[in-house]
Amino acid sequence: MCGIVGYIGDKLAQPILLNGLKRLEYRGYDSAGMVTYLPVKNSLSIRKLPGKVRVLEALLKKKPLSGNLGISHTRWSTHGEPNQVNAHPHLDCKNEIAIVHNGIIENYAVLKAQLIKEKHKFISQTDTEVIVHLIEKFYKDCSLENAVRQAISKLEGSFAIGVISRREPDKLIGVRCGSPLIVGVGKDENFLASDVPALLDATKEVIFLEENEMAVLSKDKIEITSFSGVPVKMSPVTVSWDVSQAQKGGFTHFMLKEINEQPAVLENMLNQRILKDRPEVFFDQLKISREEIFAVKNITVVACGTAYHAGLCGKYILEELCKISVSVDLSSEFRYRNPLVDKDTLIIAISQSGETADTLAAVREAKKKEAKILAVCNVLGSSLTREADGVIYTNAGPEIGVASTKAYTAQLSVLYLLAIYIADIRKTLDTNTKIGLINTLKTIPRLQEKILKNQKEITAIAQRHHHFGSFLFLGRHINFPSALEGALKLKEISYIPAEGYAAGEMKHGPIALIDEYRAVVCVAPHSKVYEKMISNIQEIHSRRGKIIAIASEGDEKIKELTREVIYIPQVDELFSPLITVLPMQLLAYDISVKRGCDVDQPRNLAKSVTVE
Ligand code: AGP
Numbered sequence: 001m002c003g004i005v006g007y008i009g010d011k012l013a014q015p016i017l018l019n020g021l022k023r024l025e026y027r028g029y030d031s032a033g034m035v036t037y038l039p040v041k042n043s044l045s046i047r048k049l050p051g052k053v054r055v056l057e058a059l060l061k062k063k064p065l066s067g068n069l070g071i072s073h074t075r076w077s078t079h080g081e082p083n084q085v086n087a088h089p090h091l092d093c094k095n096e097i098a099i100v101h102n103g104i105i106e107n108y109a110v111l112k113a114q115l116i117k118e119k120h121k122f123i124s125q126t127d128t129e130v131i132v133h134l135i136e137k138f139y140k141d142c143s144l145e146n147a148v149r150q151a152i153s154k155l156e157g158s159f160a161i162g163v164i165s166r167r168e169p170d171k172l173i174g175v176r177c178g179s180p181l182i183v184g185v186g187k188d189e190n191f192l193a194s195d196v197p198a199l200l201d202a203t204k205e206v207i208f209l210e211e212n213e214m215a216v217l218s219k220d221k222i223e224i225t226s227f228s229g230v231p232v233k234m235s236p237v238t239v240s241w242d243v244s245q246a247q248k249g250g251f252t253h254f255m256l257k258e259i260n261e262q263p264a265v266l267e268n269m270l271n272q273r274i275l276k277d278r279p280e281v282f283f284d285q286l287k288i289s290r291e292e293i294f295a296v297k298n299i300t301v302v303a304c305g306t307a308y309h310a311g312l313c314g315k316y317i318l319e320e321l322c323k324i325s326v327s328v329d330l331s332s333e334f335r336y337r338n339p340l341v342d343k344d345t346l347i348i349a350i351s352q353s354g355e356t357a358d359t360l361a362a363v364r365e366a367k368k369k370e371a372k373i374l375a376v377c378n379v380l381g382s383s384l385t386r387e388a389d390g391v392i393y394t395n396a397g398p399e400i401g402v403a404s405t406k407a408y409t410a411q412l413s414v415l416y417l418l419a420i421y422i423a424d425i426r427k428t429l430d431t432n433t434k435i436g437l438i439n440t441l442k443t444i445p446r447l448q449e450k451i452l453k454n455q456k457e458i459t460a461i462a463q464r465h466h467h468f469g470s471f472l473f474l475g476r477h478i479n480f481p482s483a484l485e486g487a488l489k490l491k492e493i494s495y496i497p498a499e500g501y502a503a504g505e506m507k508h509g510p511i512a513l514i515d516e517y518r519a520v521v522c523v524a525p526h527s528k529v530y531e532k533m534i535s536n537i538q539e540i541h542s543r544r545g546k547i548i549a550i551a552s553e554g555d556e557k558i559k560e561l562t563r564e565v566i567y568i569p570q571v572d573e574l575f576s577p578l579i580t581v582l583p584m585q586l587l588a589y590d591i592s593v594k595r596g597c598d599v600d601q602p603r604n605l606a607k608s609v610t611v612e
Pocket of ligand 1: 304305306352359404405492606
């Protein structure tokens with residue numbers, strides 16, 4: 001996510017703004033910038049660059065900024081490449097107003113077209129720039145805060161913004177809608193920040209803005225109102241966290257924070273990707289036409305690790321909804337196999353980082369054979385997105401923990417939406433079925449939240465099983481990939497040998513492993529293969545295997561076979577991977593913590609495998 005820092009007071013703004021950005025680096029970003037108000041020239045002066053905060057710091061050493069009013073920003077790109085022009089802050093036509101933004105303006109294209117008609121000059125590809133030109137449009141004979149109010153009333157999407165103007169340099173304005181923003185309360189100085197860590201070196205007194213609130217800060221005054229200007233009661237709190245805890249939002253590890261972000265990530269995606277007025281899916285940067293998609297004769301998914309498991313789920317989803325043949329390949333195998341793909345093949349390359357060497361190589365191999373490339377990726381401007389014909393961003397925000405969690409469910413969510421989109425084109429779904437699927441998808445965030453509230457029980461199961469020397473994870477049908485993902489999560493952060501297997505394969509070998517020293521996680525929600533899973537569990541039970549079952553709420557039968565049951569809400573089988581994976585993420589997390597492993601940076605692993 002982007003990071004915002006603002007300052008107004010008697011001190012030099014630059015060092016405060018820079019230090020604040022450094023405290024927000026954990027949020028992940030690709031560019032950094034700052035603007036301050038220079039009284040002597042009555043001007044706004046900007047320094048901004050792609051790259052790390054230290055690159056901005058080096059520039060500021062050479063060309064420092066004076067002034068004691070300013071805003072600064074670290075950008076996690078969602079619209080427009082990570083480059084100098086697209087970095088924040090952004091200015092209006094007359095360089096009177098400066099803005100920084102965290103979030104996504106969904107209707108920016110319409111607004112931009114209208115503002116261009118009204119002769120506003122745009123220089124970036126960002127959605128953010130429409131906001132500062134909208135403020136300029138309304139900033140005629142009214143206060144800055146009123147101009148901001150009128151501007152944000154035109155916006156759809158999520159936005160936390162910081163605004164300053166050289167016309168009223170005694171004001172620092174903050175707005176919160178869908179993205180967090182916090183006021184830091186100082187003595188003869190006040191602050192804005194996206195997150196607490198950026199404030200802790202200056203103050204522990206903070207005010208968390210609520211949704212649809214605006215803060216107007218001067219150095220010795222704080223006014224908070226609703227968007228319509230109605231004053232709201234301020235409730236400052238004193239933060240007890242240290243900086244490191246604060247960067248994880250109060251969670252002990254980034255991985256746990258990211259596991260808990262999954263409902264919000266899915267909710268944001270559904271808001272961005274499903275039209276408000278009718279049950280249609282749309283992708284704004286797909287760049288592969290409906291005609292080209294209609295002409296596709298087969299699909300091949302290429303990916304590694306967790307992304308590969310998402311791709312395996314994708315096979316069930318796409319074949320079920322689009323009635324098209326889907327193969328799924330490990331990128332590292334695909335690239336050396338002389339694959340049978342051609343101009344009629346759609347390659348779906350799934351990658352959180354967009355920099356995985358094997359997946360990039362697989363895509364280049366497929367391009368040589370004239371296949372169409374669709375990237376499903378979380379990092380805008382990454383190599384994969386630049387080499388693909390079309391891109392669907394997962395917009396999960398930066399994933400800091402090496403073990404992928406929210407990116408995985410975001411990839412799955414994209415695949416559900418993509419399948420509905422392709423089915424629409426291929427006419428393999430009737431309208432009622434499509435509406436039903438979309439409505440079911442919309443219920444998932446709440447169901448995920450229900451599981452996350454149940455973590456204590458999962459922790460207790462982890463306590464009772466963390467000492468096992470090896471685990472088997474079993475699943476069937478669309479939850480076979482879920483079992484693979486559960487095994488990968490456990491092995492990569494606890495270093496316990498863990499194997500995912502199709503439960504139907506038990507008799508073909510793995511059942512030889514079963515004894516009282518083997519823990520077996522069985523993914524057994526109510527489904528068309530439930531009875532088959534029960535048979536597998538009975539086989540394990542009769543051989544004294546230690547069973548941990550993931551079962552649907554209300555399932556009493558499973559209790560005859562094991563006391564270790566993690567109940568999950570009932571959901572349509574097709575969507576169950578979005579639910580069944582959460583208990584396994586939490587189980588892996590708790591076992592890793594219990595075993596004293598480095599959850600966020602497990603040994604031998606990198607977040608992005610950019611080499612073979
Ligand atoms: C998953 O938890 C691992 N960190 C790893 O398997 C990862 O999924 C794999 O390296 C692929 O990375 P990518 O999605 O960035 O391409």
